[in-house]
Amino acid sequence: VVQNVGTALAVYEAVLKRKPLVERVVTVTGKSVKNPGNFLCRIGTPIAEVIKAAGGLPEDTAKVIGGGPMMGRAIFNIDSPLMKGSSGILLLNEKEGERKPCKNCIRCTKCVSICPMGLEPYLLMKLSQYNLLERMEEEKVMDCIECGSCSFTCPADRPLLDYIRLGKARTGMMIRNRKK
Numbered sequence: 804v805v806q807n808v809g810t811a812l813a814v815y816e817a818v819l820k821r822k823p824l825v826e827r828v829v830t831v832t833g834k835s836v837k838n839p840g841n842f843l844c845r846i847g848t849p850i851a852e853v854i855k856a857a858g859g860l861p862e863d864t865a866k867v868i869g870g871g872p873m874m875g876r877a878i879f880n881i882d883s884p885l886m887k888g889s890s891g892i893l894l895l896n897e898k899e900g901e902r903k904p905c906k907n908c909i910r911c912t913k914c915v916s917i918c919p920m921g922l923e924p925y926l927l928m929k930l931s932q933y934n935l936l937e938r939m940e941e942e943k944v945m946d947c948i949e950c951g952s953c954s955f956t957c958p959a960d961r962p963l964l965d966y967i968r969l970g971k972a973r974t975g976m977m978i979r980n981r982k983k
C-alpha cells in the first residue's frame with residue numbers, strides 16, 4: 804500500500820487516538836497569494852475562508868484549482884466547503900489559467916511512455932470522445948490514477964486527462980450497472 808503523508812497521519816489518529824477525520828492540512832498557494840502556506844482546517848470550512856487566511860483572493864485570480872497543478876480540478880464556487888480529500892488550493896492568474904488550443908495528435912507516444920500505469924492515453928481520449936465504453940474497459944481505463952502526466956507531456960496540448968476522466972466515470976457507471 805502506498806499512502807501520502809496526510810492519509811498516513813489520518814490512519815494513525817484513527818487507529819491509535821480514536822480520532823475521526825475532522826480536520827486536515829490544506830496548502831494554499833499561487834504566485835500572487837500574500838501569505839501562502841499550510842493551514843490546518845476543519846472539514847466543511849468554506850474554501851473562501853481558507854483563502855482569506857492566506858491573505859485573501861488576489862485581484863489577478865482567474866482560476867481557483869482544488870488540488871495540485873496536475874491532478875487538481877477548477878472550483879466553480881469558492882463558497883463550497885473543504886472535503887475530506889481537499890489537499891490544496893491553487894490560485895492561478897489569467898496567463899497561468901489559460902488553456903492552449905488543442906492540436907492534432909502527432910503520434911509521438913510521449914503520453915504512452917510517461918503513463919505510470921502502462922496505458923495508452925491518446926487512444927483512451929479518442930475512445931472517450933466516441934463514448935466507446937466497452938473498448939475503454941478493455942483498454943483498462945479504470946486503472947488510470949488520474950495523475951495528469953499524459954496531459955502535461957503532450958506537445959499537442961491535448962486535454963487527455965479531461966477526456967479520460969469523463970470516460971472513466973462513464974465506464975465505471977456501466978460496470979456498476981452491469982453488476983446490479
Ligand code: SF4
Nearest residue numbers: 918947948950951953
Ligand atoms: S492520467 Fe491516467 S492515463 Fe494519464 S498518465 Fe496518468 S495514469 Fe496514465
Ligand code: SF4
Nearest residue numbers: 908909911912914957
Ligand atoms: S503525447 Fe500527445 S501528440 Fe503525442 S501521442 Fe500522446 S496525445 Fe498524441
